[in-house]
């Protein structure tokens with residue numbers, strides 16, 4: 001399929017990607033709503049404790065730090081337009097995720113000194129907060145078709161008249177729970193997709209503040225494929241996936257790569273490393289596994305945001 005322009009391509013990509021993502025996200029939602037969540041796992045079992053206080057609809061604006069001891073002593077948050085301060089007896093645990101945690105630390109004065117000074121934030125500690133952003137970058141461009149009509153259809157998965165779905169919806173039990181084995185029988189499908197993922201990327205991105213204001217979202221610079229080794233590793237993953245498509249088993253189903261030739265990559269010889277580098281820069285995206293932006297390390301570790 002040749003796509004004439006970038007707009008058409010992006011629209012097509014969105015459609016393909018949404019289609020590919022729909023199935024796993026459906027199942028994920030099932031897991032999240034019925035099998036587990038932070039609320040169910042951590043709060044339900046201890047909801048009767050008198051030393052646990054939870055405040056909802058509250059936005060933390062900064063971590064309070066004692067300027068003499070340089071220790072975190074509490075947090076300031078806004079609830080119902082009111083600014084409230086709470087103080088800790090022992091310690092403050094900051095767990096606002098890999099994007100908001102560094103934002104809060106920087107707003108509290110812990111971060112790259114120049115960056116904070118530029119935004120008018122008093123520097124309490126010069127530290128590489130927001131640096132070292134790591135993610136599981138994933139290539140979404142490897143879908144193969146097969147000629148055998150032995151696969152499951154999306155409708156089968158969600159059709160409430162199927163016993164495994166009704167059993168799950170009514171009784172919260174049945175085959176859907178045992179996804180490892182029970183879905184195996186659907187594994188011979190009309191198509192299959194491999195998602196090569198960089199599990200240990202060398203590239204590092206960063207989170208930076210755009211304003212001295214918790215309500216202004218920080219900038220995310222993922223810097224994917226900045227390190228050439230990441231490009232090489234991803235291409236190696238693609239070639240492994242292609243070789244799987246060539247196996248006797250896959251060929252028995254006339255397995256063929258859904259060869260979408262991206263206009264942006266037309267200048268490169270198809271299947272050359274340069275072509276795949278172009279393709280991965282076009283069609284890779286996040287798995288939302290951000291981490292590393294407030295790295296704890298021993299004192300003396302220049303990449304550590306705080307001491308562990």
Ligand SMILES: Cc1cc2nc3c(=O)[nH]c(=O)nc-3n(C[C@H](O)[C@H](O)[C@H](O)COP(=O)(O)OP(=O)(O)OC[C@H]3O[C@@H](n4cnc5c(N)ncnc54)[C@H](O)[C@@H]3O)c2cc1C
Pocket residue numbers: 028058059060061095096097098100101104214287288289290
């Ligand atoms: C679409 C998607 C799918 C994923 N799928 C998987 C998966 O299948 N398996 C897996 O292992 N991981 C998955 N992940 C990754 C996983 O969700 C994260 O790694 C994990 O949730 C990170 O946990 P955390 O506690 O560090 O941060 P979060 O879960 O992001 O929690 C941070 C919390 O802090 C709150 N917060 C932030 N700022 C403030 C503030 N200023 N004041 C008050 N509260 C604040 C946020 O509202 C949030 O509740 C997925 C992520 C996404 C987005």
